[in-house]
Amino acid sequence: MHEELPESLNRLSPRAAPPELRQRTLASVNRALAVRRKPRWERVLELSVAATFVLGVGLNANLIRSGLGLIVSEGKPYGDVRHDPLVAHDDTPERELPEYLEASYARYLAQLSAKPAG
C-alpha cells in the first residue's frame, strides 16, 4: 500500500534539469579547477612576510617619532633658560661677577706675595 504512494507522487514531480544548466555548471567547474590553490606553506610564508613588514614599519615609525623628539630636545642648547635647572639654581648675580672675580684675584695675589720666596 505504501509503495503506491511514492509512485503517484513521483509522477507529479518535476525531474530533469534544464539542458543549458549542464553547460553552465561545467563551465563554472572548469573555471574552479583552473584556479591554482596555493599550498599551505606558501600562504603561511606570505602571511609571515606581510606581518614582519607591518611590524617593521610600525617599529620604525615609533623609533623615528621618539628619535625626533630626542633631537629636538637635545638640539635646543638651553631652551627657555628659566626651565634650565642649572641656571635656576645659580644665584650668582650676573652684574657682580667682575667685582667678585677681581676680589678673588686680589686675595689670590696677596697669598702668593705673602709666601716666602724659594
Added chain:
Amino acid sequence: MNELADRLARGEPAAFAELYDACADRLFGWLAVHLRSAADAEDVVQETFVRLARSRKKLRRVENLTAYVFSIARNEVARLRKRASREQSLVRESNEADADTAHLVEQAELVERALGRLANEQREIVELKLYGDLTLREIAEVTGLPAGTVATRYRAALVKLREVLTRDGCRE
C-alpha cells in the same frame, strides 16, 4: 564509484561531467520542489558543483558520492536561505513560485498541500526520497540521522500522506 572519486580528486573535468550526468537531474528535481523555485534550484546545483570542484581533494575519502553531493547541496540550501532571510528576496515563500515552475506547482498542488501537512523533518526525508531518488541509507548520510530514524520518519510520513491524499481524492 571510488575510481570516479579518485578522478574527481585529481581534478579531471570529464569526471565532473560524469558526476553531473549521474545525479544532476535528481538533484535539480529535489531542489526545485524543496525551494519551490527552478531559478534557485539551478543556482544551487551550479554552486554545489563549484564547491565540489574547489574541495575536490576531500572527494577521495567519500564513499557515497551521490549522498555527498546532496549533503553539499543541502548546505547550499541552508546558506541560500540564510542569505535570503537577510535580503528577503531570493527564496520564495511556501505559496509562491516563479514563472518557470508555476505549471508544475499547479499540477502538484494537491501533493504540495499534502507535503505541507508533514512535519519539517518528515517532509525533508520524503522529498529526498521521492524527488532526489535517494535510498534511506543515503538520506541518513545526507541528514546526519541514524538510518533507523530515517526509516521510521519516512514510514510515518507515508501514512500521513496516504490519509491526506485519500481524503482529498488525489490518489489514483
